[in-house]
Amino acid sequence: MKIAIATKNFLEVSGHAGQCRHWLLYDLSEHRSGQLLPAPLRIELDKDEVLHVFADDRAHPLDGIDIAVCASAGDGFIRHMRQRRCDVLLTGDSDPTVAISRILAGEAMPDPRFDITTTLCKVRDLFSRH
Numbered sequence: 477m478k479i480a481i482a483t484k485n486f487l488e489v490s491g492h493a494g495q496c497r498h499w500l501l502y503d504l505s506e507h508r509s510g511q512l513l514p515a516p517l518r519i520e521l522d523k524d525e526v527l528h529v530f531a532d533d534r535a536h537p538l539d540g541i542d543i544a545v546c547a548s549a550g551d552g553f554i555r556h557m558r559q560r561r562c563d564v565l566l567t568g569d570s571d572p573t574v575a576i577s578r579i580l581a582g583e584a585m586p587d588p589r590f591d592i593t594t595t596l597c598k599v600r601d602l603f604s605r606h
Contacts, residue, residue, distance in 0.1 A: 477505060477543070478501060478505070478541045479544075479545060480519070480538050480541040480543070480545070481499065481544075481575060482499055482546035486500060489567060489572055489575055490547060491546060491547035491549075493527070493544060494527050494553040494556075495526055496526070497526060498519070498520055498521075499520075499537075500516035501517040501538070501541065503517070521538075528552075542561075543563050544557055544564050545564075545575050546564065546565075547566065547567060547568070548588055565585055566585065566587075566588040
């Protein structure tokens with residue numbers, strides 16, 4: 477399983493996932509319970525690779541992820557990720573390590589923080605191509 481976490485400069489779980497350029501990618505395909513977490517791969521997307529504008533016309537650095545974790549995401553982003561066979565989990569955790577640990581432990585994620593940009597995105601998503 478591959479889990480990508482949207483971040484602010486690789487330090488804090490980010491909201492507005494569709495605009496996020498910094499992602500931590502955890503490849504857990506070899507991970508076993510009780511083991512330490514593998515170090516995540518840091519992915520910095522180019523401006524044309526940001527998922528809100530990406531045209532799906534070529535390979536993407538986040539191809540093959542199973543779960544995307546973020547603090548907020550619009551409906552268009554969630555639909556786009558479903559088309560890419562990826563589930564989106566929203567969390568109120570600000571620490572990426574805590575978020576990934578909760579997922580692996582099967583714990584519920586805390587409710588996401590309020591983000592005004594999500595409301596604005598919902599209006600924009602009404603006209604989205606996704």
